[in-house]
Amino acid sequence: MSSTTSLGQLEVPVNRKRLAIPHFRFPTWAVSWLQVGPLMLILSVLFALPTILFLVVSFFDYDRIGIYPAFILDNYHDLLTTPSTWRVYLSSLKFAVIVWGITLFLGFNIAYFLVFHIRSNMLRTVLFLACAIPFWTSGIIRAIAWIPFLGRNGAFNQILMALGVTSRPLEFLLFSDFAVIVTYVHLFTLLMIGPIANSLAKIDRSLIEAALDAGASRWATMTNVIVPLSKTGIALGSLLVFTQVMGDYFVVKTMSGGQSASIVSMLSTEITAMQYPPASANAMVLVVFVAIMVACMMRVVDVRKELVK
Amino acid sequence: MIVGGPSRAGAVTDKRPWTFYALGTLFAAYMAFLYGPMLVIYLLSFQGENGGVTFPMVGTSLTWFSDIVKPGQMANIPVSFSRSIGLASLVSVLTVVFSVAAGLGFRRRFPGSGIVFYLAVASLVMPSLLVGFGIGLGFQFLGWETSLFTSALGAQLTWTLPFGLFAMFAVVNRFNRSWEEAAADLGASAFQRLRHVTLPILLPGILGVAMGAFTLSYDEYARTTLTIGQHNTLPLEIYALISSATSPTLFAIGTLTTGGSFVAIGVTLVLVVRMQRRRTAASLKVG
Numbered sequence: 377m378s379s380t381t382s383l384g385q386l387e388v389p390v391n392r393k394r395l396a397i398p399h400f401r402f403p404t405w406a407v408s409w410l411q412v413g414p415l416m417l418i419l420s421v422l423f424a425l426p427t428i429l430f431l432v433v434s435f436f437d438y439d440r441i442g443i444y445p446a447f448i449l450d451n452y453h454d455l456l457t458t459p460s461t462w463r464v465y466l467s468s469l470k471f472a473v474i475v476w477g478i479t480l481f482l483g484f485n486i487a488y489f490l491v492f493h494i495r496s497n498m499l500r501t502v503l504f505l506a507c508a509i510p511f512w513t514s515g516i517i518r519a520i521a522w523i524p525f526l527g528r529n530g531a532f533n534q535i536l537m538a539l540g541v542t543s544r545p546l547e548f549l550l551f552s553d554f555a556v557i558v559t560y561v562h563l564f565t566l567l568m569i570g571p572i573a574n575s576l577a578k579i580d581r582s583l584i585e586a587a588l589d590a591g592a593s594r595w596a597t598m599t600n601v602i603v604p605l606s607k608t609g610i611a612l613g614s615l616l617v618f619t620q621v622m623g624d625y626f627v628v629k630t631m632s633g634g635q636s637a638s639i640v641s642m643l644s645t646e647i648t649a650m651q652y653p654p655a656s657a658n659a660m661v662l663v664v665f666v667a668i669m670v671a672c673m674m675r676v677v678d679v680r681k682e683l684v685k
Numbered sequence: 686m687i688v689g690g691p692s693r694a695g696a697v698t699d700k701r702p703w704t705f706y707a708l709g710t711l712f713a714a715y716m717a718f719l720y721g722p723m724l725v726i727y728l729l730s731f732q733g734e735n736g737g738v739t740f741p742m743v744g745t746s747l748t749w750f751s752d753i754v755k756p757g758q759m760a761n762i763p764v765s766f767s768r769s770i771g772l773a774s775l776v777s778v779l780t781v782v783f784s785v786a787a788g789l790g791f792r793r794r795f796p797g798s799g800i801v802f803y804l805a806v807a808s809l810v811m812p813s814l815l816v817g818f819g820i821g822l823g824f825q826f827l828g829w830e831t832s833l834f835t836s837a838l839g840a841q842l843t844w845t846l847p848f849g850l851f852a853m854f855a856v857v858n859r860f861n862r863s864w865e866e867a868a869a870d871l872g873a874s875a876f877q878r879l880r881h882v883t884l885p886i887l888l889p890g891i892l893g894v895a896m897g898a899f900t901l902s903y904d905e906y907a908r909t910t911l912t913i914g915q916h917n918t919l920p921l922e923i924y925a926l927i928s929s930a931t932s933p934t935l936f937a938i939g940t941l942t943t944g945g946s947f948v949a950i951g952v953t954l955v956l957v958v959r960m961q962r963r964r965t966a967a968s969l970k971v972g
Contacts, residue, residue: 404793411790415783415846416801422839423808426819433822486715489708493701505950506716510723512946514904516923517939521722524729524739531725531740562719574855594702612851615810623812625907626924640814640907647818647911656822659815670810680802683854 427663434656443652451657461642461658465665468639471553471628472621475560479617480610482561483568487609488602490569491576504573507566519559519627526550526558551633559631564620568613575609576602608682611673618673622666723943730936737933749937761922762938769919772833772841773902779838780845780898785891788853789883792862809847813907816843821911836912841905845898852897856890889957896953 402410437446455461486507494500510518525531526549533545548554579602587597603610628638639662646655674680729736733744753762791798808816817840824831831837860883868882884891906920913921926935 405795408790408793408795409797411786412795412798412801415787415850416804418783418839418842418846419804419808422820423811423816423843424804426816426823427811429823429826430815430819482711482715485708485711489705489712493705493708503712507719509943509946509950510719511904512900512949513723513726513939513942514920514923516906516920516927517726517935517942518722520927520935521726521939525722525725527739529740531721534740562722565715565719578858594704615806619810619812623814623907625814630927640812643818644814652822655818659812659818662812663815666810666812667807670806674806679806680799683851683858 430656430659433652434660436653436656438651438653451654452661455654455657455661464637464639464642467636468622468624468628471556471560472618474557475564475621476614476617478557478561479565479568480614482565483572483613484606484610486565487569487573487576491573507569511566515563516626518563519630522555522559522562522631523550526555551631553632553636555631556628556636559627560621560624563627564617567616567620571612571616572606572609575606579605607677608679611677611679615670615673615679618669619666622662622669723939726936726939727943729933730940732933732936749933750941752932752934753937753941761917762919762934765917765919765922768833768916769903772838772918773899775834775838776841776845776902777895777899779842780849781891781895784846784849784853784894785887787850788857791850791854792857805847805850808843809851811843813844813905814911816840817908817911824912831912831914833913833916833918836914837909837918840908840912841902844905844908845901848901849894849898852890852894856887856893859890860886888960892953892957 433443434451435447435449437444437448437450490500490503494503523530527533528545528547528550530545530550532549533542536542537545583601583605584597587601588594592600623640624638625640625644628636629641639658643655643658643662646652646658728742729740730749731745731747732742732749734746734748736743787801791802820836820840821831824836829835864882864886865878868878873881904920905918906924909918910921910924917925923935923938926932
């Protein structure tokens with residue numbers, strides 16, 4: 377402003393401006409953007425750009441030597457007309473739904489127990505840590521830990537036979553859908569416990585007392601007060617478990633004994649073979665699929681409104 | 686009494702409802718489920734020299750532990766371990782700095798906050814391998830070499846940053862802004878408010894973000910595998926070991942990791958308890 381004023385008028389505006397400097401404040405939206413900017417920049421460059429890149433590559437042409445810029449839909453056409461694609465998607469979806477159901481049941485009840493039934497804060501912290509400690513061990517090691525446990529001569533069969541439940545070792549335990557589901561539940565239940573416990577802890581206890589005082593049964597209090605108030609945690613946990621199962625790489629491969637494949641292991645085979653365009657098309661289909669699922673969950677619960685107050 | 690929370694002083698003497706016992710049993714069963722296979726790992730890591738990865742135990746030995754550090758045999762376990770620690774430390778520091786800043790930024794509504802939020806959600810739920818695939822593809826087009834502290838670091842940040850941001854939402858929600866306003870009214874500058882009021886109060890939550898980010902990075906496999914370049918991190922090395930030859934060495938690594946995490950958790954707990962004590966002492970002095 378002062379740069380355009382003529383000489384005669386200079387003094388007053390400059391003085392006023394100098395006085396104004398200590399009081400000058402960035403508008404609050406600019407401060408927010410300064411704080412959020414670095415995170416936004418990193419996610420844009422390292423997440424959004426690469427995603428756009430494989431969206432573009434998914435329309436490219438390829439042969440055994442290289443890939444060629446083009447706009448063809450062959451990659452999608454080939455992918456979607458292969459029966460094995462549908463089979464793998466269906467089997468992944470089946471695993472995702474079963475594991476989601478089990479982890480939701482376990483996660484909600486355990487979180488409820490820890491938040492509402494444990495009265496000592498110290499004990500609660502210790503029990504939470506007990507849930508979390510196995511997570512420091514590599515997921516790969518935790519997955520293969522089930523092999524000696526469930527195997528033919530494994531610990532579980534030994535226990536069953538010692539108890540007289542069965543006379544012969546059970547064969548279906550290992551390298552089966554059962555083993556895959558057990559491993560997923562073992563790996564991912566904490567992802568459900570954490571967010572649900574967080575929303576349960578935020579519930580105002582007086583609301584629950586009010587419901588009980590008003591004559592609601594304990595079950596009615598649970599379904600009408602506690603569950604609705606913890607739906608953010610339930611949604612977040614479901615989101616994490618669901619996407620982890622859909623994006624799984626090694627559990628299905630290791631624990632099904634080669635009987636089932638996962639979407640991502642199918643994809644990685646193509647990547648190893650340097651067939652980037654079909655791999656990209658496959659990746660895009662998976663992204664769209666996960667996005668639709670996530671969007672459905674977000675429609676049920678407005679996670680953003682609940683999280684960012 | 687249905688919910689005997691800590692806020693209800695009289696509840697301690699109340700009779701427990703039957704659900705307490707039902708859920709307690711469920712919790713105990715979950716613990717058995719969680720630790721059962723882990724105990725098998727710990728046991729089998731002491732497998733005798735001629736034993737294998739399954740029962741029965743053929744005597745006991747420490748062979749598999751010494752195999753971890755023996756050069757040649759298990760190739761690169763110690764080196765890849767130090768790489769993992771280095772990467773996880775850097776990821777943890779960067780995640781804390783950027784997600785704490787962003788978490789503070791999200792305390793007010795600002796134009797475009799929705800875009801940032803949904804970008805973070807998308808980045809969090811994106812199947813891991815695909816992130817690595819995209820970044821690897823990008824590096825290939827640009828003619829750059831993928832490596833530990835460039836592409837692998839970037840791939841891991843796309844996972845730890847949204848995690849840190851979401852954790853910060855929970856932390857910041859419990860923060861009472863009137864403390865900051867009080868400091869401002871007393872004449873504290875923006876920096877003083879941050880340094881002496883906001884950050885100390887948020888510190889336990891920030892420590893949680895740091896530990897979480899460290900864990901996520903230390904364990905990360907699918908994002909890293911296509912972006913790591915020449916030199917493997919520990920999870921990649923472990924995966925390579927599974928595919929080639931299985932030996933109880935893997936279990937020995939698991940046992941050591943668990944031992945290490947118990948130590949880390951112990952140290953953190955002591956630090957937090959001390960911090961709280963100092964705070965109580967300080968507030969008593971002030972009061």
